[in-house]
Structure formats: structure tokens, C-alpha cells
Amino acid sequence: MVYIHAWQEYQDAAEALYAKSPTTTRYVVKWKSSEGKLVLKITDNTTCIKFKTYSSIFLNRFEALNLSLMEKMQNRRKVEPPAQPDEPMPVAPSAGDTAPVSSAAPSAAGAPAAGGVKKKKPKKKK
Numbered sequence: 001m002v003y004i005h006a007w008q009e010y011q012d013a014a015e016a017l018y019a020k021s022p023t024t025t026r027y028v029v030k031w032k033s034s035e036g037k038l039v040l041k042i043t044d045n046t047t048c049i050k051f052k053t054y055s056s057i058f059l060n061r062f063e064a065l066n067l068s069l070m071e072k073m074q075n076r077r078k079v080e081p082p083a084q085p086d087e088p089m090p091v092a093p094s095a096g097d098t099a100p101v102s103s104a105a106p107s108a109a110g111a112p113a114a115g116g117v118k119k120k121k122p123k124k125k126k
Contacts, residue, residue, distance in 0.1 A: 001040075001048045007058060010051040011065050013082065014042045017049060018072060027069060 004010040016024045021044045030039040038058065040051045 001050055003050045003052055007051070007061055010049065011068075012041075014065065015047050015072075017042055017044055017047060017067065018069060020044070021070070023126070026069070029066075040065075 004013060014027075020025075025042060025044045028041040028043075030041070031037070032039075036054055038053050040062070042049050
């Protein structure tokens, strides 16, 4: 087992190991709260790579690595937002049109806004 001390090296090695053999690769995360230690381990039964840290600075990097590996494990690609159209948006109706304009999200009278739950009134005591 090899501990890698630089995060970027570990991330590159972990993603390369998974890309090499995705069916046999296992990824393990161990957190010891009493010591404040985080240990990451990835193996494919022949190669084992580990990373150990006591610093909370690596939590964002750890989360990014998890997301990257999970996307690969689920065989999904990142969805990119659609490109902006080159044509301008249609112009509002002219003054001659008398069609009423409605809001995108109509609300019922007395209903709470934004889909909230309306509280029940307490029962009256006799």
C-alpha cells in the first residue's frame, strides 16, 4: 500500500486506476472522528493507493473527487446547459392585441406562496 502525500497526484492516480479497470476497482473512505483523520483508499486487487489527512482543507477536494468518481461509476456525463440562441427573443404583443397576459405560476386565492404548506387553524375550546 502506497500513501500519496500530494492531493493532485492522488486524484490523478485514483481516476487513472478507475479508468484502467472500472469493474474491479473499489473505493473506500474511512473517517476516524476521535483522531480527526480521513483516509481514502482505492484498489483494483493489484494496485492500492491511499491518501491520509488530518486537515479539513481537503474536504472540498475530497467532495470533488467523490463526485467525479461517482459520475464515472454511474456511466453518466455532465449535462451542459444549452447554448444561447443567436436569434433575439420574440417581441411582446402589439397594442392592438387584447390577449390577457398571465403569470408563469398562477396562485390560488389564499394559498401560501412558493408551494408551502398552509397551517391548520387551532380548534376553538368550548
